[in-house]
Each structure stands twice: as structure tokens, then as C-alpha cells.
Amino acid sequence: DVKVTQSSRYLVKRTGEKVFLECVQDMDHENMFWYRQDPGLGLRLIYFSYDVKMKEKGDIPEGYSVSREKKERFSLILESASTNQTSMYLCASSLGQLVNTEAFFGQGTRLTVV
Amino acid sequence: ILNVEQSPQSLHVQEGDSTNFTCSFPSSNFYALHWYRWETAKSPEALFVMTLNGDEKKKGRISATLNTKEGYSYLYIKGSQPEDSATYLCASLGQAGTALIFGKGTTLSVSS
Numbered sequence: 001d002v003k004v005t006q007s008s009r010y011l012v013k014r015t016g017e018k019v020f021l022e023c024v025q026d027m028d029h030e031n032m033f034w035y036r037q038d039p040g041l042g043l044r045l046i047y048f049s050y051d052v053k054m055k056e057k058g059d060i061p062e063g064y065s066v067s068r069e070k071k072e073r074f075s076l077i078l079e080s081a082s083t084n085q086t087s088m089y090l091c092a093s094s095l096g097q098l099v100n101t102e103a104f105f106g107q108g109t110r111l112t113v114v
Numbered sequence: 115i116l117n118v119e120q121s122p123q124s125l126h127v128q129e130g131d132s133t134n135f136t137c138s139f140p141s142s143n144f145y146a147l148h149w150y151r152w153e154t155a156k157s158p159e160a161l162f163v164m165t166l167n168g169d170e171k172k173k174g175r176i177s178a179t180l181n182t183k184e185g186y187s188y189l190y191i192k193g194s195q196p197e198d199s200a201t202y203l204c205a206s207l208g209q210a211g212t213a214l215i216f217g218k219g220t221t222l223s224v225s226s
Contacts, residue, residue: 004157033213042218043203050212058213090158098207098214099146102160 003027006091006106013113019078021109023091031094032074033103034058034066036087043090049074081113116140116208120217127194128225134190135220137204141185145207148214149178149189153200161189161202194224 007022023032033048035058045058047066055066063085067075074093078085091106119138127133139147146165152158162171167182175192191198201221205214 031212035216040218043205043216045208045213045215048213056212059215092214098148098163098212099165100163102148102163103150103214105150105157105159107157 004091004093004104004106006109008109011111013081015113017081019081021076021089023074023106024072025093029093029095033092034076035090038087083113086113116215118206118215118217120204120220124221126223131194132192133194134188135202137187137217139185139206144182147180147187148205150203151200152203196224196226199224
């Protein structure tokens with residue numbers, strides 16, 4: 001089975017902190033994605049990557065950056081955490097184009113910024 | 115930004131009822147339509163990936179249809195069971211076919 005693992009289920013951070021959310025997949029998938037999920041807004045795409053060291057902005061990249069130094073790991077970075085970044089963050093990966101294949105999701109990280 | 119709409123937002127049915135949800139998406143530049151089920155405290159899991167107009171897919175009691183010309187997909191659940199309680203997400207490929215853009219989901223609650 002494909003496994004997408006996010007480093008933490010729950011995180012509490014202070015405003016202004018630099019926060020790293022880690023995601024690792026074990027199936028050699030080229031594509032990796034970061035979403036956030038907020039009540040009433042659904043899943044919104046933050047960033048994605050289709051190869052090592054490649055990144056593309058999603059719909060809501062402001063306040064975030066990403067890093068993909070190795071194929072299996074995709075990190076989401078909150079440069080200076082703010083309370084409006086309190087959310088559920090979901091990582092996903094896929095093998096090849098999503099025209100023909102599904103995305104596999106991690107279990108999510110619920111981040112609270114205080 | 116590609117806009118994917120789902121209705122209803124939530125639904126409560128009795129065990130044994132059949133139900134259906136709607137997903138609408140822009141019909142231009144269509145690549146694929148995905149359905150996922152997201153149960154509480156679990157990861158979203160794929161139900162269907164659909165690409166062809168008129169496509170119909172089935173997995174057990176769950177089935178889906180796709181109309182790419184008019185930009186909608188239906189998800190059907192026959193004989194709902196309590197274990198079907200979940201949020202059902204649809205997503206269309208945006209960003210030139212590289213990333214999924216999700217609707218807000220339909221939350222189904224099935225009472226026994």
C-alpha cells in the first residue's frame with residue numbers, strides 16, 4: 001500500500017514562529033501536493049511539486065514556501081506563522097498524471113497558531 | 115481559479131435509503147474528475163477517477179456518472195449504511211491538468 005506520512009497529527013505554534021510541516025511518501029511518486037482544509041472552504045491547494053527541486057504555486061501560496069530536496073519528501077514552511085494559518089494541512093502524492101491515477105493523502109496535521 | 119461546486123453541503127438519511135450528490139465543474143479544458151471519500155480521523159481515499167464523457171463507474175453500492183459537455187458528475191449510493199457516513203469530495207484537474215481543485219464536499223450522515 002502507498003503510504004503518505006505527515007510528521008505530526010497536532011501542532012501548536014506561536015505567532016511569528018517558523019514552522020515546518022513534513023510529508024514523506026514511500027512509493028516513488030513524482031508529484032506531491034500541500035492542501036489546507038478549513039470549515040466551509042474545502043480543500044485549497046497551497047503548493048505542489050512534480051519533481052525534485054521543482055515547485056508550483058497553487059491557489060493560496062501567500063505566507064508559505066515549500067522545499068523538495070528529495071523525491072520522497074515535501075516540506076511546507078510557514079515563514080512567520082500567523083493565527084489565520086490555523087488549519088488542517090493535508091499532504092498528497094501521485095504517480096504520474098492525475099488524468100489517469102488517483103492522489104494518495106496523508107492523515108493530516110492540525111496546526112494551531114496562538 | 116477553477117471553480118468546483120458540490121451540492122448539497124450536507125445530507126442526513128436513514129439506513130437503507132439511496133442518495134445522490136452533485137458535482138459541477140467548468141466544461142472547458144476538462145482533463146479528469148475525481149471522487150474521494152473522507153471519513154472522520156482518516157485520510158481521504160479515492161473512489162473514482164473519470165475522464166470520458168458518459169463514463170459510469172461502480173464500486174460496490176457506490177456509482178458515479180460523468181457529463182463533460184455540461185460539466186457535472188453525480189455520485190450515487192444505493193442502500194446507505196452507517197459506514198457510508200463521510201464527507202464526499204469531488205475534484206477537477208486545474209492548473210493545466212497538473213493539480214486537483216476540490217469542491218467543498220458533501221457530508222453524509224447515515225442513521226441506523
